[in-house]
Amino acid sequence: MGKVFVFDHPLIQHKLTYIRDKKTGTKEFRELVDEVGSLMAFEITRELPLEEVEIETPVQKATSKVLAGKKLGLVPILRAGIGMVDGMLKLIPAAKVGHIGLYRDPKTLQPVEYYVKLPSDIEERDFIVVDPMLATGGSAVAAINSLKTRGATSIRFMCLIAAPEGVDALKEAHPDVDIYIAALDEKLNEKGYIVPGLGDAGDRLFGTM
Ligand SMILES: O=P(O)(O)OC[C@H]1O[C@H](OP(=O)(O)OP(=O)(O)O)[C@H](O)[C@@H]1O
Numbered sequence: 170m171g172k173v174f175v176f177d178h179p180l181i182q183h184k185l186t187y188i189r190d191k192k193t194g195t196k197e198f199r200e201l202v203d204e205v206g207s208l209m210a211f212e213i214t215r216e217l218p219l220e221e222v223e224i225e226t227p228v229q230k231a232t233s234k235v236l237a238g239k240k241l242g243l244v245p246i247l248r249a250g251i252g253m254v255d256g257m258l259k260l261i262p263a264a265k266v267g268h269i270g271l272y273r274d275p276k277t278l279q280p281v282e283y284y285v286k287l288p289s290d291i292e293e294r295d296f297i298v299v300d301p302m303l304a305t306g307g308s309a310v311a312a313i314n315s316l317k318t319r320g321a322t323s324i325r326f327m328c329l330i331a332a333p334e335g336v337d338a339l340k341e342a343h344p345d346v347d348i349y350i351a352a353l354d355e356k357l358n359e360k361g362y363i364v365p366g367l368g369d370a371g372d373r374l375f376g377t378m
Pocket residue numbers: 246247248249250271272273274278280300301302303304305306307308309335361369370371372
């Protein structure tokens with residue numbers, strides 16, 4: 170079964186409070202989501218494998234560590250996932266970025282896929298699917314289905330805020346996928362929004378309320 174990790178680093182928790190606050194406007198919201206994207210990228214890459222290489226410092230020859238293993242692929246779920254990608258790329262600039270476009274039908278809450286563009290070397294990469302919100306879980310499950318159908322075998326999911334319903338749905342559908350979140354909230358409301366949540370992440374990022 171996939172594991173769930175909550176990033177309780179004080180800087181992430183502090184910034185998340187201002188992201189949640191309805192008084193935070195679009196510009197600041199975007200900046201904060203970008204910053205938390207970087208901080209979460211730092212945490213999620215903690216276990217990346219290293220290998221020793223030979224180098225020469227100005228003083229003498231030395232062995233030192235560099236990243237080894239499979240290359241990374243980031244896959245934001247459009248639109249809102251885009252808000253976290255630049256922050257992540259600041260720390261892992263060589264990652265390739267695929268995009269999966271999905272919106273949640275407001276009546277049925279079912280995801281509707283409208284765009285998929287992924288790196289060509291899918292089997293070679295460890296993917297991190299990124300979306301600020303894991304609500305019913307429908308969008309994350311569909312995005313990961315889409316990646317797996319195209320050949321991805323190593324996938325993790327990262328979001329800012331998750332509802333217990335979304336975590337359960339994702340674990341059930343994709344038990345091989347570990348989930349990384351900044352906060353696990355209380356529940357979903359009758360419209361499928363996370364409570365207390367932050368509202369509609371895409372609308373707040375792009376100012377489309
Ligand atoms: O877990 P779920 O119930 O599927 O809900 C979560 C999805 O809803 C939001 O996207 P939205 O449909 O609002 O699209 P947007 O990013 O274009 O605003 C959010 O960014 C997730 O993708």
